[in-house]
Amino acid sequence: MVYFSTKTITLHSVVYKSEILMLRILIALSAIGVILSACTFLQTNVNDEAFTASPQFKQGKFHNKVNFDVMSFSKIPGYIKRYITEERVDIEPILPIPLQQITPTVLAGLPEKKMTLFRLGHSSFLLKANNKYWLIDPVFSDRASPFSFIGPKRFHQPPISIEQLPEIEGIIISHNHYDHLDKAAIKLLREKVNNFIVPLGISQDLVSWGVDSKRVTELDWWQSIHLGGLDFTFTPAQHFSGRGITDSNNTLWGSWVIKSAEQSLFYSGDSGYFDGFSEIGNKYGPFDLSIIETGAYDKDWPDVHMTPEQSLQAHIDVQGKKMLPAHNGTFDLAFHAWYEPLERITTLAAENSIDIITPIVGEPIDISAKKSHKKWWLGLN
DSSP, X not given: OOOSOTXXXXXXXXXXXXXHHHHHHHHXXXXXXXXXXXTGGGOOOOOGGGTTTOTTEETTEEOOSSOXXXXXXXXXHHHHHHHHHOOOOOOSOSSOOOBOOOOHHHHHTSOSSSOEEEEEETTEEEEEETTEXXXXXXXXXXXXXXXXXXXXXXXXXXXXXXXXXXXEEXXXXXXXXXXXXXXXXXXXXXXXXXXXXXXXXXXXXHHHTTOOGGGEEEEOTTOEEEETTEEEEEEOOSOOOOSSSSOTTSSOOOEEXXXXXXXXXXXXXXXXXXXXXXXHHHHHXXXXXXXXXXXXXXXXXXTTSOOHHHHHHHHXXXXXXXXXXXXXXXXXXXXXXXXXXXXHHHHHHHHTTOEEOOOOBTOEEETTSOOOOOOTTTTOO
């Protein structure tokens, strides 16, 4: 497996059909040696002194509550074999994914006090609360990759461009992977964003990309900050981080609790299923809405991504009133069909009487309103 992270140029990150042949050729011709060498420039140096107070930081790296083998080199041959030989169906939608454009008129008509959420695609969201705007894991690039020519490519464009966005009070980042922390987007956004709230270690990258260090706040698990009338608490997740070959787990990963005086939401970031969800629910629940990772799961990486069954249980654990399944519908990052996570989670939700929201990309969501799901993905293949 060619490894940058589970969601960059990993061999389970499958791309459009025209690119599959190129990627397989790269693999067959020595991608492991050539590409790994080409990516050593992505290394990040970690400052141990900045993290010694964190219970998660040990022996120069951040760690999960439990130990497991995330992506070892011993597994590379198996990933290569699967990627080259395994038959796949419906890797990408054939017809365009429906979008609802986010226009200045739409934004002007939103309520000032109540939370309104827009899904921008994958795990990226625009949130309006207390008449201020926030971005969650904003990814606007065409590929979730360090390269412009190869790597998981978007199925659809964002429903609003960076240029069209209003002033952003803050950006919230869950972890340092290419499909959650977009360097190109940050460089374009940096002048219109007042605050960056990130896990421990990520400020190094942001500052190197031109972000003013005074605008960046790093948090450890269970730490909070109050900004713009909202409380942001960085909570645990079971995952990992890294943008290159040698920076694995140099930065922390996690989930987010976002609360106003009257409303609240939980964002899982990326995570395998673990008992931390119950702990979060007991401390901060119930939530008006839980945004739960539901996609890019596979039998070969069960500890860092959840199956739809586990995603539903995580929603129950955090005591969410409604669930929005994220981490799907924009990039192909696993071996399952692109729509499978959505189909499975909506079936499970119906069987368990869970109120689930599957909005069209760009559709405004009142997080307190009961809203039935739409199977917008039907008929696109």
